[in-house]
Amino acid sequence: FVLHAPATDYERAFIVQASSGIEGLIVAAPDLASMRMLEAPLRQSFGDALVLYHSGLNQGQRSEAIKQMASGEARAVLGSLMAVYAPLPRVRLIALAHEESTLYKSQSAPHANARDVAVMRAYLEGSTVLLTSICPSVESWHNAASGKYTLLDHSKGGSRPRVRVMGMYADKGEKRKAFSEKLIASVERAASGGGRALLYVNRKGHSTLKCSECGHMDLCPTCSVPLVFHKWHKKGRTLECALCGNSSKPGETCPSCKGHSLEPTGVGLERIEEEFKAMRPVGVDTKTRDRIKLLTEDESRLAVGTRTLTRSDALSHGFQVVGVVNADSFMYQPDFRAAERAMQDLVYAADKTAPGGELIIQSNRPRHLLFSNLRSFNLKAFYKRELEERREPGFPPHTRIAVLRIEGDKRPKLDPFGFKDAEALGPVGALDKKGRKHFKLLLKASTSAILQHAVRKALAQLKGRKVDVDVDPLEL
Structure with missing residues (x-):
């Protein structure tokens, strides 16, 4: 059932x-x-x-x-x-x-x-x-x-919040604001009326630092992704990679052009807290259970948190306003499950609202069909469309997939025609959270038997290499 x-x-x-x-x-x-x-x-x-x-x-x-x-x-x-x-x-x-x-x-x-x-x-x-x-x-x-x-x-029972989606646009030459005026007004209205508000953001830290003169951004030397700026890190002001944990101290000038115009871009947990500090925000670290306990007992009008907070059963459904600061940050990920995860995140955010409460979502694409389904809580239509979109490229549940993670710096040579009825994608280079290089091979098949045969064929070709096999992976 x-x-x-x-x-x-x-x-x-x-x-x-x-x-x-x-x-x-x-x-x-x-x-x-x-x-x-x-x-x-x-x-x-x-x-x-x-x-x-x-x-x-x-x-x-x-x-x-x-x-x-x-x-x-x-x-x-x-x-x-x-x-x-x-x-x-x-x-x-x-x-x-x-x-x-x-x-x-x-x-x-x-x-x-x-x-x-x-x-x-x-x-x-x-x-x-x-x-x-x-x-x-x-x-x-x-x-x-x-x-x-x-x-x-049984999804038709219970009270549902009002869902509003705000387009986050900026005129040419203007900086894009982190919060819409309507979101700020709703938060202030809830707080002044004795209620509580929750702001949900999909990233820890403060922001990323970008030079406004030359456009330079500090990248992780291992992962080649922008480093996240943490203002209140336990090590002090720190640039940290969200993938491998590499960290360094930010300089006062741009390392590329030596300019003094390093400006924060993007929105993280710390930046939201900073901008709303006048409303006594409670910072919730995604890994600290005690902070969640504190939040359930505290009388603060504003809570700021990430997915761990919205998914926590320990937190009551007592927020008059729940604001999703940037829904695009988890809607547009390089994963065929991105839309599914986004819908789940938004439904759980809605679950934290009090009866008669309001869910406010900020996005650059406010007319996205996902939001239309969410407004009416018509998940049946969402699932139907999601299944149709996965059928043509051949992603689960229409197929079975396996990811083979092959350790080592040397790209393995595989016979692309040696997998019979299965489709092989890769291998492509990747890095784990400790910065160690490996290669990923994705196998897709219409049945479990064909997938098992393809995995055995791949392992035979990779004899002598350390290989980790993940059947039906949840993350690619």
């Missing part, structure tokens, strides 16, 4: 209700915050028969949990992605909250997706699977539309 829920509160309540009276239950959540929100209501139903099973446990706690499961003392398991492997002797229901989350995908070999493991385990054991989300993955929606899964569409 795939539940399309109207809100995350409804999603949790549905899981708890579906779990009532079940002997042999596994509930998985993508992160510890989501797991904790489910723990209290499940504990009311199962008491000490509910066992926690996640990566935060030490070896002794994990061994004790396994002992309780194997002995039959535990009737229910709640945990992270590893919960789907819980050794319960008889499983009747496996429920996955926020099934679209990329956190269910293991980053290490064999790169298993807990969602797929849950579905296969339920099939082998004759159990039921419940996948829940306020914005399901395209793959799960496709499986429901094709009859493989059963769709429970």
Whole structure:
């Protein structure tokens, strides 16, 4: 079953209700915050028969949990992605909250997706699977539309915020503003009326520095991408690469023309905080759980955060205004899933609004069809168009894909005609987060059997090289 829920509160309540009276239950959540929100209501139903099973446990706690499961003392398991492997002797229901989350995908070999493991385990054991989300993955929606899964569409319930999309234009010769006047007015109106506002930005740091005289921007020497300027970094004023973490101190003059006109471009978390500091913003570091806890208890009128904040179940739905500062920053990514991820981000941002609240989105393309679907919360039309757009280039769920990451500085030589019915793209050079060079080979096939054959052929040609194989990758 795939539940399309109207809100995350409804999603949790549905899981708890579906779990009532079940002997042999596994509930998985993508992160510890989501797991904790489910723990209290499940504990009311199962008491000490509910066992926690996640990566935060030490070896002794994990061994004790396994002992309780194997002995039959535990009737229910709640945990992270590893919960789907819980050794319960008889499983009747496996429920996955926020099934679209990329956190269910293991980053290490064999790169298993807990969602797929849950579905296969339920099939082998004759159990039921419940996948829940306020914005399901395209793959799960496709499986429901094709009859493989059963769709429970409860998305029409609950209150929805008013959605407004602001075009961010600038006259020739003028600087583009980070905030529209309407967004500023809405934030001020919410704050002055005793309400709260949330500004969502897709980048940490302050901005990137660009010389207004010659146009020079400092690039990472390893990744060749613009360095992000951090004003309040723990190392002080710092230029840092968002990919590999390389950092350096910014100079007072342009390293190219020696000019003194280094100006910030783009908008990051720090810059938003800086411009709204008069309204007592609360800075939320994307990696600091304590800051999220602080925000839930603080009376500040304005919160500033990234995706971790909007996706956190620990944060209540109490914002009269949620502003997405630059939707284009996550809509236009070099990935066939970019539109899907953008819609999910915006739906989760809308979920943080209070009843009668407002979601304001800033974009350079305010007439994009994605926004039209979002205004009416017509995700069915969005999924239909997304599936059609993926069909012609042959991307999942219409095909199966695998990415082979080949270590080393030397480009491997592969026979492009050696993959039979599969399509091979690459290999192309790439860098990992530590700056180490490798090559990526993308294989596409119409069936799992053809893909497996192509992977075996590729590995045979790459004998002697270290290769990491990721089937059904979530990121290219």
